[in-house]
Amino acid sequence: MSRAVLLLKSPPRIAEDPYQKLIQAEGYYPVFVEVLESVLSNEKKLEDILSSEPLGMYRGVVVTSSRSAEAWIRTLEHTSKDCGNWSDIPFYVVGESTARALEPMTISHPSKFSKRLILGMHAGKAELLAYFILDDLRTRQMAGKLLYLTGDKNRDTFSRIMNEHDIPIDSLMVYETGAASDLERRIAFAAQTINDRCPDDNMNSSVWIIFFAPSSSGFALTYLKQHFSLPQTDSSDKVMLQDSAPRSVKLAAIGTTTFEFLTNQAHLRVDAVPVKPTAEDLVASIKEFDRKSEVALT
Numbered sequence: 001m002s003r004a005v006l007l008l009k010s011p012p013r014i015a016e017d018p019y020q021k022l023i024q025a026e027g028y029y030p031v032f033v034e035v036l037e038s039v040l041s042n043e044k045k046l047e048d049i050l051s052s053e054p055l056g057m058y059r060g061v062v063v064t065s066s067r068s069a070e071a072w073i074r075t076l077e078h079t080s081k082d083c084g085n086w087s088d089i090p091f092y093v094v095g096e097s098t099a100r101a102l103e104p105m106t107i108s109h110p111s112k113f114s115k116r117l118i119l120g121m122h123a124g125k126a127e128l129l130a131y132f133i134l135d136d137l138r139t140r141q142m143a144g145k146l147l148y149l150t151g152d153k154n155r156d157t158f159s160r161i162m163n164e165h166d167i168p169i170d171s172l173m174v175y176e177t178g179a180a181s182d183l184e185r186r187i188a189f190a191a192q193t194i195n196d197r198c199p200d201d202n203m204n205s206s207v208w209i210i211f212f213a214p215s216s217s218g219f220a221l222t223y224l225k226q227h228f229s230l231p232q233t234d235s236s237d238k239v240m241l242q243d244s245a246p247r248s249v250k251l252a253a254i255g256t257t258t259f260e261f262l263t264n265q266a267h268l269r270v271d272a273v274p275v276k277p278t279a280e281d282l283v284a285s286i287k288e289f290d291r292k293s294e295v296a297l298t
Contacts, residue, residue, distance in 0.1 A: 006209045
């Protein structure tokens with residue numbers, strides 16, 4: 001079978017990237033498109049925080065995206081100041097990719113940060129992470145605020161839950177995002193790569209597009225519609241057709257907020273939503289959908 005998966009995320013930065021490895025293992029050809037470009041914000045403030053002694057000031061650090069983690073790591077790597085001792089401070093993360101993005105600090109500064117205190121990676125979304133943190137804080141009895149590292153397009157779900165439970169938070173925007181300046185070219189190149197690898201005249205071909213966040217989804221859709229026919233929510237037979245884009249695709253959404261954006265705002269039909277935002281669950285969900293589709297055709 002000729003099968004491809006277009007992932008709207010950064011290309012692999014490590015040899016054993018779980019998305020690339022698992023997708024290839026199941027016979028799909030992965031293509032990555034980095035949709036967003038990020039710029040660090042409040043670097044001086046973050047540098048001052050890193051060099052401070054956190055005990056009594058912070059009871060934990062909340063990191064709900066890989067970009068927030070990368071901002072923390074980049075500031076740590078480039079600061080000229082001595083790092084404070086964060087070895088007793090828990091770092092709460094929303095997923096495994098965010099946890100991996102933080103791990104370099106435990107390697108470069110093993111006495112300052114503890115890998116065993118990177119917690120919550122199985123939560124999957126901000127709401128569940130918030131309740132995990134509430135339970136965990138009760139066991140620690142630590143003083144201070146939660147340091148919450150955010151981007152410029154942050155939802156208020158986490159902050160609202162913390163406020164409802166009288167947990168003080170110190171929010172700091174550490175990055176801003178926008179569409180990549182050459183996004184149109186990137187998507188055109190990815191579409192051509194997929195068409196070369198998986199010709200549309202193959203009746204058994206299968207192409208998936210994986211959306212990871214509302215912001216990147218919105219930027220990418222403008223150009224995806226130039227190359228693919230995207231299924232609409234009002235009918236499984238209707239697609240967003242253009243003369244130059246005859247090829248139909250299937251869509252998968254990582255997380256409920258991305259799913260809601262695609263269905264409620266973009267009015268697209270989403271064929272798969274992984275139970276958790278992991279490579280394993282993504283591959284399992286698209287594999288199961290394709291299996292059922294093949295059975296239906298026999």
